[in-house]
Structure formats: structure tokens, C-alpha cells
Amino acid sequence: MATAAFETPKLKPYPVIPLVAEGAMAHSKPFVASAAIQTNIGFPGELTEGWEQRAVARMGELLGKYRSLQVYMDACVHCGACSDKCHYYLGTGDPKNMPVARQDLMRGVYRRYFTFAGKHFPKLVGAVDLTKDVLDDWWRYYNQCSECRRCSVFCPYGIDTAEITMAAREIMDSVGLGQKYSNEIIGKVHKIGNNLGLPGPALEDTLQGLEEDVKEDTGVDVRYPMDVKGAEVLLVTPSADFFAEPHVESLIGYGKVFHAAGISWTLSSKASEAGNFGMFIGNYEQLRKIALRIREAALELGVKRIVVGECGHAWRVAYSFWNTLVGIGAGGKDPYAIELQNQLDHRHKQPTHICELTYDLIQRGALKFDKDKNDDRIITFHDSCNVARASRMGDMPGGQFVIPREIIKAVANRFHDMAPQTICESTFCCGGGGGLLTDDLIELRVKGALPRMEALKNVVDQHGVNFMATICAICKAQFTKVLPYYGFDMSLVGGVHQLVSKAIRLGESH
Amino acid sequence: MSALSVAYAALFYAATAVLVVGLALKIRLYARTPAPLKIPTTPAPVTGTGVALRMVREVAFFESLFKSNKWTWAFGWLFHVSLLLVLLRHVRYFQEPVWAPIVWVQPFGMYAGFGMVAGLAGLWARRFLVDRVRYISTPSDHLHLALLIAIGATGLGMRFVMPTDIIAVKAFMLGLMRLEILPLPSDPQLLAHLTLVAVLMIVFPISKLLHAPGLFFSPTRNQVDNPREARHVVSWAAVLDK
Numbered sequence: 001m002a003t004a005a006f007e008t009p010k011l012k013p014y015p016v017i018p019l020v021a022e023g024a025m026a027h028s029k030p031f032v033a034s035a036a037i038q039t040n041i042g043f044p045g046e047l048t049e050g051w052e053q054r055a056v057a058r059m060g061e062l063l064g065k066y067r068s069l070q071v072y073m074d075a076c077v078h079c080g081a082c083s084d085k086c087h088y089y090l091g092t093g094d095p096k097n098m099p100v101a102r103q104d105l106m107r108g109v110y111r112r113y114f115t116f117a118g119k120h121f122p123k124l125v126g127a128v129d130l131t132k133d134v135l136d137d138w139w140r141y142y143n144q145c146s147e148c149r150r151c152s153v154f155c156p157y158g159i160d161t162a163e164i165t166m167a168a169r170e171i172m173d174s175v176g177l178g179q180k181y182s183n184e185i186i187g188k189v190h191k192i193g194n195n196l197g198l199p200g201p202a203l204e205d206t207l208q209g210l211e212e213d214v215k216e217d218t219g220v221d222v223r224y225p226m227d228v229k230g231a232e233v234l235l236v237t238p239s240a241d242f243f244a245e246p247h248v249e250s251l252i253g254y255g256k257v258f259h260a261a262g263i264s265w266t267l268s269s270k271a272s273e274a275g276n277f278g279m280f281i282g283n284y285e286q287l288r289k290i291a292l293r294i295r296e297a298a299l300e301l302g303v304k305r306i307v308v309g310e311c312g313h314a315w316r317v318a319y320s321f322w323n324t325l326v327g328i329g330a331g332g333k334d335p336y337a338i339e340l341q342n343q344l345d346h347r348h349k350q351p352t353h354i355c356e357l358t359y360d361l362i363q364r365g366a367l368k369f370d371k372d373k374n375d376d377r378i379i380t381f382h383d384s385c386n387v388a389r390a391s392r393m394g395d396m397p398g399g400q401f402v403i404p405r406e407i408i409k410a411v412a413n414r415f416h417d418m419a420p421q422t423i424c425e426s427t428f429c430c431g432g433g434g435g436l437l438t439d440d441l442i443e444l445r446v447k448g449a450l451p452r453m454e455a456l457k458n459v460v461d462q463h464g465v466n467f468m469a470t471i472c473a474i475c476k477a478q479f480t481k482v483l484p485y486y487g488f489d490m491s492l493v494g495g496v497h498q499l500v501s502k503a504i505r506l507g508e509s510h
Numbered sequence: 511m512s513a514l515s516v517a518y519a520a521l522f523y524a525a526t527a528v529l530v531v532g533l534a535l536k537i538r539l540y541a542r543t544p545a546p547l548k549i550p551t552t553p554a555p556v557t558g559t560g561v562a563l564r565m566v567r568e569v570a571f572f573e574s575l576f577k578s579n580k581w582t583w584a585f586g587w588l589f590h591v592s593l594l595l596v597l598l599r600h601v602r603y604f605q606e607p608v609w610a611p612i613v614w615v616q617p618f619g620m621y622a623g624f625g626m627v628a629g630l631a632g633l634w635a636r637r638f639l640v641d642r643v644r645y646i647s648t649p650s651d652h653l654h655l656a657l658l659i660a661i662g663a664t665g666l667g668m669r670f671v672m673p674t675d676i677i678a679v680k681a682f683m684l685g686l687m688r689l690e691i692l693p694l695p696s697d698p699q700l701l702a703h704l705t706l707v708a709v710l711m712i713v714f715p716i717s718k719l720l721h722a723p724g725l726f727f728s729p730t731r732n733q734v735d736n737p738r739e740a741r742h743v744v745s746w747a748a749v750l751d752k
Binding site for chain 2: 068081095098125158321388397425
């Protein structure tokens with residue numbers, strides 16, 4: 001089905017908060033997952049009689065399991081601090097894309113069924129029955145949130161719309177209404193081992209091809225090993241790195257870093273995916289089950305370190321959740337955690353981001369670069385939302401902003417940041433995160449990219465920037481698709497390790 | 511003893527009970543609901559002390575709101591600080607002798623009444639003037655502001671326009687604390703002020719005023735950023751490890 005034509009927003013020289021345009025994105029909806037996709041991952045196949053009661057019951061369960069949801073349903077005062085912070089509101093003007101209004105879609109139902117005021121004075125507090133019309137609004141607007149957490153930075157109570165979007169998607173899945181893109185991918189990761197559905201032999205082929213390409217290019221035998229038992233490092237990276245452009249350039253870069261530092265490493269065919277779409281749909285069991293593959297691969301291969309490639313939400317899951325979910329980390333005292341934690345080498349952080357690893361090697365003088373090889377590029381850095389606002393790198397709060405920039409500055413001469421209110425903790429989502437990177441939502445993706453595109457345009461005009469580095473597979477795929485809508489070349493986006501790859505010295509060629 | 515005094519005594523006992531019990535139940539609910547995942551909004555403090563400082567900055571200075579919108583911050587902060595001073599000023603009605611700090615705060619608390627109403631007026635104006643805030647405002651949002659402004663206006667009226675017999679009011683309040691009902695002046699302005707305050711106390715635990723305890727339980731603000739160093743598992747999630 002072709003999506004209807006739409007107009008790409010005009011880039012303005014400075015940000016303008018749009019006026020409220022009710023219903024501007026009411027037509028935006030993702031494809032619904034088929035019964036087969038749903039049942040494959042343990043959800044009901046479709047909406048059936050009595051779904052309302054089941055949805056309210058599920059909401060009650062989640063309220064009891066997640067303090068975030070319980071507190072955030074109560075705490076909002078409608079102050080409007082978040083109202084101009086969401087890139088989807090800024091790009092579309094649809095008021096239901098204001099974080100507070102998006103939350104209120106659930107808050108209305110919460111009040112009706114779970115609070116005194118909503119049970120007895122529904123009109124007064126905006127409480128509503130959970131009807132098909134309300135569910136339709138949930139379906140539209142909880143699929144117009146990329147769970148980027150920008151609103152939570154600015155909320156005086158830290159209310160995180162991502163938590164509410166996740167809960168809403170979980171409730172919808174639990175009554176048989178699932179999103180095709182995310183749920184199909186979750187099925188694939190269980191069946192084949194990665195989101196793209198690349199089987200083991202295809203990966204082997206790809207990696208062999210990479211070794212040949214790098215040999216041809218540099219004259220050096222850089223290895224891209226798979227399933228090597230006893231390797232020091234298990235690298236877990238988004239599967240897009242195996243063949244998508246520009247992602248693969250960063251994978252080449254990781255291999256060169258390991259080669260130059262003399263670290264033995266391996267990929268895993270079982271855990272050939274860092275991404276974890278269980279987070280996007282807010283389902284704890286899926287989140288855990290997908291993370292479990294990494295634990296199993298690490299135990300089977302006997303590795304000492306687990307390193308994660310350039311992927312935003314995957315780094316959030318790895319950094320913030322892996323230790324909780326499957327004991328990848330430190331400080332566990334229970335037998336389950338100890339089994340793996342005893343195997344890992346705790347002189348290193350577990351898990352480690354590839355940027356932390358590279359930065360550390362640079363600090364120790366273990367890597368050498370020819371910076372001028374990147375002189376054709378004038379570089380800026382796009383902070384990916386999940387790295388920026390839901391994780392950390394290094395020892396210091398904010399290390400996730402410093403470390404990638406320091407790597408870029410170590411491997412290239414020309415770097416300019418975008419406007420301060422659009423980077424670091426205030427960074428704008430690329431517009432395709434949170435399970436929205438699908439063609440059925442292309443209008444939303446294009447419009448949601450507007451704030452980032454405006455900030456980019458400014459550094460392109462002022463400093464001649466021609467390369468936007470980022471460390472997220474979704475950002476890379478989204479920008480590759482969306483940049484041309486705004487008149488930019490799609491090759492403007494690439495990875496940090498793509499820059500590392502270009503400048504790194506590999507020693508003697510063989 | 512007049513029926514009026516008895517009615518107001520009953521109202522205040524009931525309002526206090528609703529406020530205290532209602533808040534205690536909500537706080538217990540928040541405290542007992544587990545937070546299964548580490549979700550601090552980063553950059554976040556990496557130590558408990560750091561988290562305490564972050565919370566102090568949020569509570570005392572509205573740090574996040576300051577980042578967001580200077581107008582909302584200015585009106586909101588003005589209102590809350592003024593309200594604090596006004597509440598401290600009112601402590602004198604509940605003690606004899608009055609603590610030195612409460613004596614000291616009296617003049618500040620008096621003029622803070624104007625700050626409170628000005629802050630509320632600014633916040634209310636936003637609900638009409640900013641189209642986004644107009645869109646999200648519910649009848650309950652307007653009523654909360656009306657209630658608080660009416661409390662402030664009746665209070666200021668008694669101080670600056672038509673003074674009431676505050677000695678008798680104080681005797682009434684001190685009496686309530688000893689479970690003794692003394693005569694309450696029947697000044698309509700005073701009765702309106704007291705009724706509205708009682709309504710605010712009753713509404714508190716069932717309304718958006720829960721933002722006050724809520725902030726302390728917000729996982730994005732009260733969690734330490736140390737997921738790699740310490741394993742964080744709540745009881746319902748630990749079951750899955752077995």
C-alpha cells in the first residue's frame with residue numbers, strides 16, 4: 001500500500017513552535033500485526049469480545065508492577081513544560097503529539113477505572129471509558145512516540161512518556177492489537193537470531209567478504225571472526241551493521257580497532273543482534289528473553305568481555321537493563337548472576353560500549369591515526385536519544401556526550417557541534433526510533449526529523465558540515481531515508497567508527 | 511457553643527483526616543510499587559548523595575522546569591515559595607508561645623500573599639494565552655487555580671481590607687488541637703477562607719496535587735545511575751531467574 005502524498009516541512013532558519021493543528025496526524029497509523037505474528041510471540045491474535053475489561057485488568061497489573069506508571073499517572077499538573085519538546089509535535093503541530101496530551105490518552109482511562117475523582121466526577125477531571133474510539137486514538141498516538149525521553153528531561157516531576165507509551169503498547173498487545181513492524185522483528189530474532197533474519201551462513205559469507213574488502217583496501221589481514229570459543233571479547237552489534245550502508249563501515253572500523261589493539265574478539269551467530277525490540281513494545285518477558293541470547297552466547301563462548309556496537313536503544317538495554325535482566329554486569333550476589341559474572345573480567349566495565357573501548361585505547365596511546373585522511377569531511381555529531389538520556393559511557397555523568405566527540409576529534413581535524421539546545425541531553429530524536437522505523441509511518445518519520453534537520457542545516461550553512469556522525473543503527477537508517485526529503489545527500493550520515501576506520505593505522509601490511 | 515463552631519470543628523477534623531490518611535495511603539502505594547528497571551534520566555548522579563542533591567535542586571529550585579520554560583518556572587516558583595512563606599506565617603495560629611523563626615517570618619509571609627496570587631494569576635493566564643496549554647487544560651485545572659486564588663484573596667482581604675478577630679481564630683485553632691471547641695468568629699470572609707482551605711485539604715490526595723509526593727518517587731529522578739556496578743532486581747522479576 002502506498003502512503004498518501006504529504007508535504008515535507010520547510011526548514012526555517014530558527015526553530016518555530018507550531019500552532020496547535022487538531023487532528024493533523026490522526027491518519028497516521030502503522031500496519032496491524034497479523035494473527036500469525038501475534039500468536040508467534042505469545043499475544044492473542046486479534047481483538048475479541050470483552051477486550052475492554054481485559055485491557056483495564058492488564059493496566060491494573062502494570063500499575064502494580066511499575067512505580068513509574070503509577071506515579072506518572074497521578075503526578076502531572078498540566079503545566080505545559082513538555083508541550084513544545086517533542087519532535088513529533090514540532091514537526092506536525094498535532095496537539096496529541098504533545099507529551100502531556102499523549103499521556104492523557106491513558107490518564108483519562110486510568111482516572112475512570114482507578115481513581116475516586118474519575119469514578120465519580122469523570123467530566124471534571126477528563127476521565128473517559130475505554131471504548132473503541134479511545135483505543136483507536138491510543139493506536140494512532142502511542143505509535144507516534146519514539147520513546148526518546150526528551151520530554152522527561154524537561155518535566156518538573158521527571159514524567160517519562162516513554163514509560164507510558166511502553167505500557168500502552170503492552171496493554172494493546174495483551175488484547176491482540178500489535179504493531180506489525182516490531183512484533184514481526186521480535187519473531188525473527190527468536191527464530192533466526194537477528195532482526196533482519198540473516199541466517200548464520202549468510203553472516204559467515206558477509207564477514208568473509210569484509211575481510212577480502214579490507215585486505216584489498218589496506219593490504220592488511222583484518223579478521224571478522226564468528227563463533228570463536230575462548231575469544232576475549234564478544235561483540236554484539238545491530239544486525240544492520242552486517243550489510244546496510246553506512247552501518248557496515250562502522251563494523252569494518254570495530255574490526256580494525258580490535259586488530260590494531262591486538263584484542264581477540266568474536267561475533268556470535270546466536271547473538272547476532274544487539275537490538276532488543278522487547279523494549280519498544282514494553283514487554284518485560286520479551287525484553288528478557290531477547291537479552292537471554294546474549295547471556296547464553298557469552299557463556300557458550302567463554303568470553304571475558306562483552307562489547308556493544310553502535311546502536312542507541314541496544315546500548316540502553318545493555319547498559320541499563322542487562323544486569324537486571326540476565327546478570328551481564330557486576331555486583332550480583334545471587335547464583336544466577338554469579339555464574340556469568342565470575343567468568344567476566346571486571347577490570348573492564350561489563351558491558352562496554354565500543355566507543356568506551358576505542359576511547360580507552362586512544363587514551364592509553366594504543367591506537368595511532370592519520371587524521372588528515374578525514375580532512376575531506378567537516379563533521380558534526382548527532383547524539384542518539386537512548387544513549388544521551390538513558391545510558392552513560394565512562395565513569396562520569398555525561399561521558400556519553402564526551403567520549404564519542406573525543407573519538408571524532410582524535411581521528412579527524414574538522415568538527416562543529418550543532419546548536420546547544422539540540423544536542424547532548426536536549427538532543428532531538430532522529431524521528432525513526434522506538435519501533436517506528438517502518439515505511440507505513442514514513443510521513444511521521446519525515447516530519448519528526450524536522451528539528452534535527454533544521455539544526456543540521458544551520459551547521460551545513462555556517463560551517464560547511466558534510467558529515468553527521470552518529471552511533472545508532474536506527475538513526476543511520478532513518479537519516480539515510482529522510483535526508484533526501486530535506487534536500488540533503490543521504491551519504492551525509494555515518495558512524496563514528498566509520499571515521500575511525502578511515503584514519504586508523506593498522507601497522508605493517510602482510 | 512454555636513452550631514457554627516461545631517460545624518467548622520467537624521470540617522477541619524474531617525479535612526485533616528482525609529489529608530493525612532489519604533496521603534499516607536498514596537505514599538504507601540508509591541513506596542510499595544516496585545521499580546523493576548533502572549530508568550534515571552541521564553546524565554544522572556552516580557551516587558546516593560548525588561541523587562539527594564538532584565532532588566534538592568528539583569524541590570527547591572524546580573531545576574527541570576527552569577530548563578524547560580522560564581515563564582512557567584518564574585510563575586510556578588513564585589507561587590510555591592510564596593505559599594511556603596504564607597504557610598509558615600500561619601503556623602502562629604497553632605502554637606503558643608510562637609517559635610522565634612515563625613515570628614521572624616511574619617512580615618515575609620504577609621507580603622508573600624501577594625506573590626502567591628501573582629504567581630497563580632500568571633499560571634492561569636498561560637492557560638488562556640498559550641494555545642498548547644489551553645488545549646491541555648481541563649475544568650479541574652481551572653478550578654484548582656480558582657480555589658487557590660480564592661484562598662489567597664480572602665486571606666489578603668482579612669489582612670489588608672477588613673480585619674477579622676484573629677485572636678479568637680487562634681483560640682479556636684488551639685482549642686481544636688486540644689480536642690476542645692471554642693467559639694469561631696462568624697465573619698463571612700473568614701468562613702469562606704477556612705472552607706476553601708478545608709476543600710483544598712480534602713482534594714489534595716485525590717487530585718493532581720499528588721505531584722508533591724510523586725516527585726520523590728519518580729524513578730527518573732530518584733535512581734542512582736549505577737546499573738553496571740550493582741544488580742537491581744525487584745521481587746517479581748527475581749522469580750524469572752529461578
